[in-house]
Amino acid sequence: MNIPASDDELLGMLGDLLRRVDPMPEMVREAATASLAWRDPDSALAMLISDSAAEQADKQLTTVRGAAPRLLTFEVGDRAVDLEVTSEARQARVVGQIMPNATATVTIQHGDGTSEVEADALGRFVVNDVASGLVRVCWSNDGSRVCTEWFFA
Amino acid sequence: MIDSGCGGHRTGAPGPLLTSRTVADFEPAAALALAAGGDQQAWDSIVSAYGEMVWGIARGYRLSGPDAADVVQATWLKLVEHVGDIREGDRLGAWLATTTRREALGLLRRSKRDIPVEDAGLTEADDREIDGPEQRAMRNDEDRMLWKAFGRLNGPCQRLLRVLMLDPAPPYVEVAAVLDMPVGSIGPTRARCLSTLRGFLKDTP
Numbered sequence A: 001m002n003i004p005a006s007d008d009e010l011l012g013m014l015g016d017l018l019r020r021v022d023p024m025p026e027m028v029r030e031a032a033t034a035s036l037a038w039r040d041p042d043s044a045l046a047m048l049i050s051d052s053a054a055e056q057a058d059k060q061l062t063t064v065r066g067a068a069p070r071l072l073t074f075e076v077g078d079r080a081v082d083l084e085v086t087s088e089a090r091q092a093r094v095v096g097q098i099m100p101n102a103t104a105t106v107t108i109q110h111g112d113g114t115s116e117v118e119a120d121a122l123g124r125f126v127v128n129d130v131a132s133g134l135v136r137v138c139w140s141n142d143g144s145r146v147c148t149e150w151f152f153a
Numbered sequence B: 001m002i003d004s005g006c007g008g009h010r011t012g013a014p015g016p017l018l019t020s021r022t023v024a025d026f027e028p029a030a031a032l033a034l035a036a037g038g039d040q041q042a043w044d045s046i047v048s049a050y051g052e053m054v055w056g057i058a059r060g061y062r063l064s065g066p067d068a069a070d071v072v073q074a075t076w077l078k079l080v081e082h083v084g085d086i087r088e089g090d091r092l093g094a095w096l097a098t099t100t101r102r103e104a105l106g107l108l109r110r111s112k113r114d115i116p117v118e119d120a121g122l123t124e125a126d127d128r129e130i131d132g133p134e135q136r137a138m139r140n141d142e143d144r145m146l147w148k149a150f151g152r153l154n155g156p157c158q159r160l161l162r163v164l165m166l167d168p169a170p171p172y173v174e175v176a177a178v179l180d181m182p183v184g185s186i187g188p189t190r191a192r193c194l195s196t197l198r199g200f201l202k203d204t205p
Helices: A005-020 A026-037 A052-058 B029-035 B038-058 B065-082 B089-108 B132-137 B141-152 B155-164 B172-179 B181-202
Strands: A043-051 A070-076 A080-087 A090-098 A104-110 A114-118 A125-130 A133-142 A144-146
Touching: A005 A114, A005 B141, A005 B155, A005 B181, A026 B038, A026 B065, A043 A052, A043 A080, A052 A070, A052 B089, A080 A133, A080 A144, A090 A104, A090 A114, A090 A133, A104 A125, A104 A144, A104 B089, B029 B038, B038 B065, B038 B089, B038 B155, B065 B089, B089 B172, B141 B181, B155 B172, B155 B181, B172 B181
Parallel strands: A043 A144
Antiparallel strands: A043 A070, A070 A080, A080 A090, A090 A125, A104 A114, A104 A133, A133 A144
């Protein structure tokens, strides 16, 4: 093939190719545009403070996907949630406990929509049919709302 | 982003996905402030200005289309979470790039690929799949050879060239912030990556 002599031309040729054959797909753009609808300015953002999957990967332990549940903890101030996520092919089962322990309506937002569940008096809840992919968990108690960061379940 | 004049080579009209960029009057700080209040148009202008960069960086980690789409979506959702926290508009590009990098490495780590994270992108994989519409966008053998040669570059080279080829080309200071590289090493690395690419093109039958 005819390779351009100058770096600028070669880079230009590459840019021309990549813009044609590997642009951001329209679906990706649409999802990005639609993301703003998830804005929830009245909720506090609970940050991921521990993730067993990351720890295991760091220790180079090999696990089979779906074999052991993944444990995640999100926290903001004195509010937190522990999650145990068991992933299957397209769905995940999420067992959680919010802290401080109290009844609350918990919503789990995911690719297939929103699942709502009541946490018991100890703050525990279970949701079986969470679509695999990006997920977050929100709840309210004492009139204040908390959402976790988005994570992959 | 403005053209630094450093390698901002233009090759004809940009593809249809780039025509909605309103770079000239795009003010990141103002757009962030408006988007934080829920202004969809301002948000769309941010997606238009940085969408290709975020996609390019995710693909530069050699993620498949669906994996790159997940990483990109996670990045935009994180920006929605923090849209009110980023006050300095000129930090937005670097913030997005750092978030994309973190999400890409997180995905590679969770999926427990057999390659160490540092080497992600270093394996040669010239059979990198291209699905339907993209395959049709290949015009000739020259396109296929260049794509194949690009796919053989290591991850850091792919990411650097992906960012440098953006239209408009970001200034080197932004490239440096986005890829977390010293400004002074961008020129030499660019030359080295392009020289490797040339080598691959020459030994392609």
